[in-house]
Amino acid sequence: MALARDADRQEESNMSRQKLIEMTRSLVKHGEADTMELVDDVMAVPASDYTDEDRFEQEKERIFKRLPLMVAPSCELAEPGSYKAMEIAGIPVLVTRQKDGTAQAFLNSCTHRGNPVAQGSGKASRFTCGYHGWTFKNNGDLLAVASPKDFGAVDKAAFCLKKFPTLERAGLIWATLDPESTLDIASYLCGYDELLEHFGFKTWHLFEQRTIPGPNWKTAYDGYLDFYHLPVLHKDTFGADFFNRANYFAWGPHQRLSSPSKFVQKTGSDEQVDLTQMDEKDWPIDALLQGVWTIFPHISIASFYGGGGRGAMISQLFPGRNVGESFTTQFYVMEHEPTDDEVRQGAHDQFAFLETVVAEEDYKTGKRQHEALQSGMLDKVWFGRNEGGGQAFHQWVDKLIKADDAQLDAIFTPQLEAAE
Incomplete structure (x- = not known):
């Protein structure tokens, strides 16, 4: 049985690698021809989609509280007993790594009176509510009621922490913040997770993380789906000659964008490798994963090479308290934990550079943009033929806001998705 499972996994890996090769082949072809894929027409989005408070509340309810969200990279909760508490769209969430190694997300709310049972992050085998002392195991089971004789009889099985549907794939942990959701998380990912597996995040190391404030969540996310702005907004950081074209590949609402080119950066150096001079079977995995990988509605993954160590920044975006605010947690993960000062300092410098790019350029611009739209x-606002990723993103936002709960299951069944 184990050998059969291993064979199935290997076959899936071979098939998904072939898909990566096909995408890279397309990027190389467009790079040689100095072309890019364009959508049929420009598209307008109502400016009020970014500024209307009622629309914003609807997005939180219909998207962030109904759809699977990436709540943590696996390496953030690397060991059994690891946990973190967080808030998403007003919902208190607790994510734990249980004794058996599985990850589980819960409502971070004591089943006695609702007080959160955990704060921050760390390691714990149990959580004791700071209000009345009810204690829960790391797996959510109610372990003990304070002063049980005084309180009265309690069926502990009926007072466990409320579980959210949870799935761990490709070194990432997803949860749906609706305990009654019937939406299958694997179906929602539309096979995208099979491609993300090739990063190898499940064995990577969390080097650093931070949380930064941002503009309206869609304003912020537009930037992750846009290479058009790179040589303009980031001319003093990335450089004015930086590429501004991107081809888009989609799996349901999830998108990868990558620059059409036959050249890729060699791992750990500034050297450019010409893929046309190599056999396709020898194309390195980081060349096959170049670009930005976005997971709807709030994740961006991009590769970097600080200090010569292969790394990636995973950006986790959530809406804030009002329509003009968001916050983003940036996780800098590395293929290997740095073992010498040079690599460690290089990775730290790379992460600091990315804070400048995102916080001081992208998000400050987004804040100014939002303030202007509020007039x-x-x-x-408009999205060009070269901005197909942004067009698709806003179309999916509209589609999913309008879908009722029953329709969500149908939208993300693999058969229907493949037919669209």
């Missing part, structure tokens, strides 16, 4: 003087 109400523009009816629409």
Whole structure:
């Protein structure tokens, strides 16, 4: 049985690697021809989609509280007993690594009076509510009621922490913040997780993390789906000659964008490798994974090479308290934990550089953009034929806001998704 499972996994890996090769082949072809894939037409989005408070509340309810969200990279909860408490769209969430090694997300709310049972992050085999002392195991089971004789009889099995549907794939942990959700998380990922597996995140090391404030969540996310702005907004950081074109590949609402080119950066150096001079079977995995990988509605993954060590920044975006605010936790993960000062300092410098790019350039621009839109003087904003990723993102936001709970299951069944 184990050998059969291993064979199935190997076959899936071979098939998904072939998909990566096919995408890279397309990027090389467009790079040689100096072309890019364009969508059929420009598209307008109502400016009020970014500024209307009622619309914002609807997005939180219909998207962030109904769809699977990536709550943590696996390496953030690397050991049994690891946990973190967080808030998502007003919902207190507790994510734990249980004794058996599985990950589970819970409502971080004591079943006695609702007080959160955990704060921050760390390691714990149990959580004791700071209000009345009810104690829960790491797996959510109610372990003990304070002063049980005084309180009265309690069926402990009926007072466990409320579980959220949870799935761990590709070194990432997803949860749906609706305990009654019937939406299958694997179906929601549309096979995208099989490609993400090739990063190998399940064995990577969490080097650093931080949380930064940002503009409206869609304003922020637009930037992750846009290479068009790179040589303009980031001319003093990335450089004015940086590429501004991207081809888009989609799996349901999840998108990868990558620059059409036959050249890729060699791991750990500034050297450029010409893929046309190599046999496809020898293309390195980091060349096959170049670009930005986004997971709807709030994740961006991009590769970097600070200090010569292979790394990636996983950006986790959530809406804030009002329509003009968001916050993003940036996880800098590395293929190997740095073992010498040079690599360690290089990775630290790379992560610091990315904070400048995102916080001081992308998000400050987004704040100014949002303030200008709040004037109400523009009816629409526009996405060009070269901005297909942004067009698809806003189309999916509209589609999923309008879908009722029953329709969600149908939208993400693999058969229907493949037919669309």
